[in-house]
Amino acid sequence: MCFVPDVLPLIPALKLKKTRTNSTLSDVAKAAGVSPSTASRALNGLAQKYRISESTERLVKQSAAQLGFRPSQVARSLRLQRSGLLGIVVPDLSNPFFSAIAREVTVAAGAEGFSAILADSDGSVEKERKLIEQLQARNVESLVVCPIGLEFDHLEEASQRGLPLVTVDRCQASSSLVQVTSDHLTGAKLAIELLIEQGHRRIGVLQGLEGTLPCELRLQGVREACDAAGIAFNPKWIAGDQFSEQSGYRSARKLLTESPDLTALFAMSTPNAFGAFRAANELGLSIPHDLSLLCFDDVAFVEFMQVPFTTIAQDVPELGRRAATLVTEHMQTGKSPRKKMHKIPVKLVPRASVGKVPSA
């Protein structure tokens, strides 16, 4: 069990600042010469229900406007036991993939009257745990998390407690969690099928964080596609350990050096592909002439690239939107969605980085 002061190194208590700057409901009530309850009802559109006289209602609203009254959500939350807050946790907000998801969720949540607390786990499970704790302490009503993807106990636990929670992208195979992720298996198959169709037989794979579902499923897709085509796939052609540019670079260099007969590379992320591109350049291999390159994730502004990448494009906005819909529905209906695993279709976008196999 976590420990309290640990969880929230919350701000030093400070001296209570007595500087009330906002007027309160009772100020409004006083100004209007009514009781706080009446003021509350008038301002919350319950005038009808409580048969508050029109004049009173107007009076209250006027006073509120005059005083610049802005109801305290904190007090409201405490009373109502609803914070109107939703938490988002991503591993890296500066990654366009995650910021796009964050954006969709934020906007969708806003449309339902929720505000989003955004947290960046910086790729660390430890931070992720802490953040999830913090967000729960802040009484978020639901959580959208793009997990690091290797440990899920803390997420399961939160979900078990009844907190509406959905994971996006790096999901888990066997889990009762509600999950939204792309159809990685099909995506990888499409990729490999294209390469095979172009005559490639020896295909290297630049993988991302090993053990994560996207990574595993894509590997499986690669194997299945090869099997289906009766092509032998050599496990030695797999390298890499992160979805990062560096990992792509290092593993591409490794593969291209150790197995110079590879004619194509399948990268699991755009950064991986960028790294591979750099490595290929350094090794004097031109794309797609000497080497074909294909990656998961689409990329913006391809048309300005030296060699536009052929990609398996994920529907990123849809990932975000779906996640938002799922949590809001959970909150509204009070029960967890039936369907746990939501697979979002991907599509192959052919561009210049894939060509026929050199010697063919």
Place this chain on the structure above:
Amino acid sequence: MCFVPDVLPLIPALKLKKTRTNSTLSDVAKAAGVSPSTASRALNGLAQKYRISESTERLVKQSAAQLGFRPSQVARSLRLQRSGLLGIVVPDLSNPFFSAIAREVTVAAGAEGFSAILADSDGSVEKERKLIEQLQARNVESLVVCPIGLEFDHLEEASQRGLPLVTVDRCQASSSLVQVTSDHLTGAKLAIELLIEQGHRRIGVLQGLEGTLPCELRLQGVREACDAAGIAFNPKWIAGDQFSEQSGYRSARKLLTESPDLTALFAMSTPNAFGAFRAANELGLSIPHDLSLLCFDDVAFVEFMQVPFTTIAQDVPELGRRAATLVTEHMQTGKSPRKKMHKIPVKLVPRASVGKVPSA
């Protein structure tokens, strides 16, 4: 004055869900056989100060752990009159420039014990106003906003109320607001000086949202650099109305068509430059051979571009960090920073998109 139900279409009151899932402080106190105050003190590390016996302290902490106690920040906020919340407003979270800023602020705030509520104004002043209202209603303790940049009254007002607030990027010339922005004037001068040095005399400018300070300062920089070099600058060479790709495309087409003798284009944003690049392509102009192109804002993965852009690079992380520092200091010291305008240096990054003037 804004109106209440308008401001926060807060969640339908719902029936109070009685499903207490978290144990409360008094549960802990009861379990430990002490009073809530003692429990509170023990858990908040005030045992020393209040000379609480070690055994009691341990007992309380144990009970808390056993019950999985997680203190309600909502209640705490209400009592302490501090929410531990900071608001961030950006015009477009899917724009890497803004998501980078959001990230820096989030992280920096987190380090100080604050959580960040993120809001996306979607380029609309109206939404920006609403969001600022909402955030204030949520009792955020401070606000970092990347404004649309044409209207500031709502920001001024919030700031006047004593809310620590800093604006980033699209600032305002005459304003008491605390502002963090790049050194646009110098940046534009550097850009134009480079072009002039390369022999360019007729330089088109693709501007962003007119009336915003970055836009105006950059125009001024252009003029000053031309003046200094004794070169006539023709206002007809200015076009554009947004920091978007579309605006860049349209205005580049316009300029290149109406003034075919232009030999260089200075774009005010990366998207503007992308648009210009597309337009140039369509018009059969090759860069930098027929036309030089230079833009504000650096861009990721330039090395993979057909023609890597020469840019005036902003120090985006620093913009975010500085903003975060300023608001946290304001909160801690209780007084607004002395220095209002914070100019962050930029630097010229020469790459392939700028060349000598064709005929020279």
Place this chain on the structure above:
DNA sequence: ATGAAAGCGCTAACAA
């Protein structure tokens, strides 16, 4: 048609 009062969960005077 309106008010009084209780209480959401917590902290901090003030008492003991």
Place this chain on the structure above:
DNA sequence: TTGTTAGCGCTTTCAT
């Protein structure tokens, strides 16, 4: 060394 009490600002039951 610990407990009692009041109250942060709001909503809502119950009373009138």
